[in-house]
Amino acid sequence: MAPMQRPQTLLLPCLGTLVIALGLGFAVPAEAQMTGIYLAYGDRGSPGTDSSLYFSTWPIGLAECQANTPLQVQINNAPFSVTTPLVYDLWNGGSGPAPAACQTASNRLSSIGMAPCTRVAWDGPMISGVQQVVSVLPQDLFGAECTASGDRAFFLMAVSASNDVTTDLTTANYVVLRVVMNGSRPPAPTVRDAAGDNAIAVNWMLGMDTLTLSSARVFVDRTATMCTSGDGGMGTSTLVEGATPPTTATMTVTGGSPTTATLDGAAIGLAYGATAAVAVSVLDLARNESVLSNVACITRVRVGGFWDSYCAEQGLTEAECRARYDGCSVSVGDRSPGAALAMMGLALLGAAVRTKKRKKS
Amino acid sequence: MSVTRIAWMALVALAWVGMVSSAEAQIGSEWTSVHQYEPTDERFTVELRIGAYRPSLEPAFTNAFGGDLGPLLALELDVHLFRIPYVGPLAIGGSIGWVEWNGAASTAGGTANVGSTGMSLLPMALLAVLRVDVLARELDIPFVLTGKFGPDFGYYQTGVTGRTDAEGWSVGLRWAAQIALELDFLEQRAAHRLDAEWGINHSLIFFELYGSTMGQMGGNMLPLGTDLAWSLGLQLTF
Numbered sequence: 217m218a219p220m221q222r223p224q225t226l227l228l229p230c231l232g233t234l235v236i237a238l239g240l241g242f243a244v245p246a247e248a249q250m251t252g253i254y255l256a257y258g259d260r261g262s263p264g265t266d267s268s269l270y271f272s273t274w275p276i277g278l279a280e281c282q283a284n285t286p287l288q289v290q291i292n293n294a295p296f297s298v299t300t301p302l303v304y305d306l307w308n309g310g311s312g313p314a315p316a317a318c319q320t321a322s323n324r325l326s327s328i329g330m331a332p333c334t335r336v337a338w339d340g341p342m343i344s345g346v347q348q349v350v351s352v353l354p355q356d357l358f359g360a361e362c363t364a365s366g367d368r369a370f371f372l373m374a375v376s377a378s379n380d381v382t383t384d385l386t387t388a389n390y391v392v393l394r395v396v397m398n399g400s401r402p403p404a405p406t407v408r409d410a411a412g413d414n415a416i417a418v419n420w421m422l423g424m425d426t427l428t429l430s431s432a433r434v435f436v437d438r439t440a441t442m443c444t445s446g447d448g449g450m451g452t453s454t455l456v457e458g459a460t461p462p463t464t465a466t467m468t469v470t471g472g473s474p475t476t477a478t479l480d481g482a483a484i485g486l487a488y489g490a491t492a493a494v495a496v497s498v499l500d501l502a503r504n505e506s507v508l509s510n511v512a513c514i515t516r517v518r519v520g521g522f523w524d525s526y527c528a529e530q531g532l533t534e535a536e537c538r539a540r541y542d543g544c545s546v547s548v549g550d551r552s553p554g555a556a557l558a559m560m561g562l563a564l565l566g567a568a569v570r571t572k573k574r575k576k577s
Numbered sequence: 578m579s580v581t582r583i584a585w586m587a588l589v590a591l592a593w594v595g596m597v598s599s600a601e602a603q604i605g606s607e608w609t610s611v612h613q614y615e616p617t618d619e620r621f622t623v624e625l626r627i628g629a630y631r632p633s634l635e636p637a638f639t640n641a642f643g644g645d646l647g648p649l650l651a652l653e654l655d656v657h658l659f660r661i662p663y664v665g666p667l668a669i670g671g672s673i674g675w676v677e678w679n680g681a682a683s684t685a686g687g688t689a690n691v692g693s694t695g696m697s698l699l700p701m702a703l704l705a706v707l708r709v710d711v712l713a714r715e716l717d718i719p720f721v722l723t724g725k726f727g728p729d730f731g732y733y734q735t736g737v738t739g740r741t742d743a744e745g746w747s748v749g750l751r752w753a754a755q756i757a758l759e760l761d762f763l764e765q766r767a768a769h770r771l772d773a774e775w776g777i778n779h780s781l782i783f784f785e786l787y788g789s790t791m792g793q794m795g796g797n798m799l800p801l802g803t804d805l806a807w808s809l810g811l812q813l814t815f
Binding site for chain 1: 634637638642680688693696735738739740742743799
């Protein structure tokens with residue numbers, strides 16, 4: 217008797233239809249599903265990087281605002297008007313979760329003196345039908361002093377005339393741009409003294425009110441005399457607690473709220489027993505940089521491990537230990553898996569050649 | 578009764594007879610298609626193991642790594658040469674493993690928190706293996722006893738954070754004694770099916786004691802051998 221195939225024959229087309237339907241759903245371009253102009257948020261890079269191509273959800277920092285670095289806003293689906301060339305107008309709708317509805321003409325009407333929306337001194341020609349990047353100046357949003365920290369809802373409108381206060385706009389002709397500015401520096405961290413050889417672990421504690429940081433910069437002063445023992449604490453350093461950080465850092469540590477950096481004593485030019493001054497600054501998500509932390513001391517010391525312990529136990533100096541175990545047993549060099557793999561490969565090759573020779577004979 | 582009706586009844590009857598005979602034929606073929614289990618040839622044995630390993634480097638080893646036991650992870654493959662009647666298979670095999678120990682580094686002045694020290698070892702061995710499975714094969718006692726002997730090689734590296742102090746090879750001899758429990762008795766039919774479908778004759782769990790003279794037989798080699806170590810794992814014969 218033939219097996220019952222009907223459920224399978226029904227199931228397969230159903231699954232196929234579902235897959236096709238899902239595929240079509242995913243295949244529809246996002247732009248085709250949008251109506252009106254909308255922001256295509258580009259990524260200007262995570263905080264700490266210098267890329268600033270497009271506006272993103274990261275907050276603006278104080279330095280960025282003071283430098284008035286333009287925010288690049290990418291706009292898609294710009295409307296088109298046959299009769300009148302359109303321009304962009306930028307209006308401030310205020311802060312908070314429920315900003316004023318600037319698309320409504322009465323909210324922009326300044327003649328009554330109490331309009332909840334205020335026009336930002338910015339406009340530009342609109343190029344419809346193409347993806348357009350427009351620049352918005354931070355000081356147009358937050359004032360020349362850049363003191364107005366907080367969030368703002370800005371309405372980017374496509375209107376027939378600049379400062380249009382008579383037209384109620386539909387969703388096709390405006391988009392809301394929410395910008396956050398953080399104008400305050402994060403608190404400086406507290407650094408602890410450290411010692412080590414090729415991996416000196418410098419650790420610091422973040423301020424209690426620091427929630428999220430993007431990176432930290434570590435500064436080393438090898439010429440400092442403040443860490444030299446016997447100076448009675450009267451030595452000096454180019455690094456000063458609470459000062460503006462130098463422009464060039466010895467090391468930058470990125471990642472979520474970093475609290476440690478590993479310095480190579482040899483790479484930064486320290487001899488065994490030598491000291492250096494170290495200080496740290498931290499950067500928040502808005503790239504605001506703290507002032508310098510306290511200045512701590514690092515010391516390059518010879519770190520001993522199993523090998524030192526074993527050689528000492530054998531009554532050998534390090535050089536004697538190497539000499540004794542040198543040759544087929546020990547070689548000293550960088551710790552690389554490549555050397556191990558090469559040795560294993562040679563051993564296997566030797567075994568294979570020997571086997572082949574035996575077979576031939 | 579019309580001719581058409583008679584024709585329909587005849588057709589239905591024929592269809593019924595056909596279906597019944599077809600079903601009977603299928604049942605018959607199912608019964609007759611059952612084959613008696615014939616074990617496949619046993620050619621290889623593979624072992625996956627985990628265990629503790631501490632080389633004979635005392636007291637420096639304990640000073641640096643405390644009670645760190647590894648663990649040692651290893652893989653062994655044996656090729657059966659021939660079967661000794663009423664004893665078991667004689668094989669040659671190779672094994673490779675990995676173990677690493679870690680501890681806190683220190684300075685001459687006793688400064689703490691200056692990184693860590695570590696040592697890693699890749700032990701490798703070529704082994705002659707005798708598996709005595711006569712108990713399981715002839716007396717249905719599911720235990721297999723195994724002895725192993727052969728040259729042992731070890732490649733090691735040691736150092737502290739950011740620096741390698743030494744690396745190299747040590748050579749010696751390894752011995753091992755193993756007892757394994759054959760799991761076939763738990764579900765004989767499943768074991769046969771595993772053999773028929775995958776060629777795996779037997780699966781076992783084992784416990785092994787072993788020792789090594791790696792680096793202890795003269796020459797300037799680091800003594801990485803051990804008087805006694807143990808491991809346990811899974812063994813498959815196929």
